[in-house]
Amino acid sequence: MLLCHLETKIFVGEMEEKRIRLEKSEIFHSRIYSAGEYLCLSGPNIADRKKGMVISMEFRPCIDIHNGRVKQIIGGSLKDAENAAEENFVAASDAAYYARLYQKNNIKNGHVIMLNHRQSEYYEETKKQALGALAAYPGGLQIGGGITPENAAQYLDAGASHVIVTSCVFRDGRIDFENLRRLVKETGKEKLVLDLSCRMKNESYYIVTDRWQKYTDVILNHGTLDEFSSYCDEFLIHAVDVEGKADGIEEKLVEMLGSWNRIPVTYAGGVHSFGDLAKLKELGHDKVHVTIGSALDLFGGPMRFEEVLSYIKQN
Secondary structure: OOOEEEEEEEOOOOOOOEEEEEEEOOOOOOEEOOOOOOEEOOOOOHHHHHHHOOOOOOEOOEEEEEOOEEEEEOHHHOEOHHHEOOEEEEOOOOHHHHHHHHHHOOOOOEEEEEOOOOOOOOHHHHHHHHHHHHHHOOOOEEEEOOOOOOOHHHHHHOOOOEEEEOHHHEEOOEEOHHHHHHHHHHHOHHHEEEEOOEEEEOOEEEEEEOOOOEEEEEEOOHHHHHHHHOOOOEEEEEEOOOOOOOOOOOHHHHHHHHOOOOOOEEEEOOOOOHHHHHHHHHHOOOOEEEEOOOOEHHHOOOEOHHHHHHHHHHO
């Protein structure tokens, strides 16, 4: 096995700076030592891991598009049959309007999600809206929904900072590493976000695909996050059971995500008050980014957009 020599500086809380010389195989293993000793971070690239660690929670906006309109829906209600979904809000403005608003407020890494399947009669109109948002805020938004190795470059060329992928990296409920590697080859790890949205089943969170309609056999836990993190730049995780309900966050999931912290993770689902934001910040150890949909005043909810930005910035 190939050996490599790396030197890096690691800071651990109040510990003084340590210079570490590591002689390991290509895959490193986590091991934490007491003060006065050293910390060895896991992963194939220590510099990347340190860079990826989240310092504090950020607001990540969303633009969800269904049947050619910007909407907020209840996540678990989405069905490909008859393009059905239970709607909380349907916007009068187009996707580009929201993109320009986010750009004006200098909010990056929001996600545009196309919620129609590619065989839908509404798919082209939904895609048109999405491309309009990317053109309005080039480099400021991520995009997901029907992304494959064959079309990923199209969306990056259209202005997306990242492409967001779920369904094409799973086959028959299992991880399709061949497709995942093809995606990484096409986009580069630094342009890829994996959507590991999940639902509770048998006391575990299972990753769901195909607009959250199909369960995979893959449980979302630290091991899963470790495995996938070497292939992507960030994770997007919707708590589908509470998505769109504005009735409180999935606390157990947030706690699990907050105790991980190797690359950025954005959580979406159930935030409906500033109390929820405070709870997410606490349980997520201030490391989990947040998306707010139906509860935001932009989408007919009670939480004022400007106050959310101010709250997260100040806290």
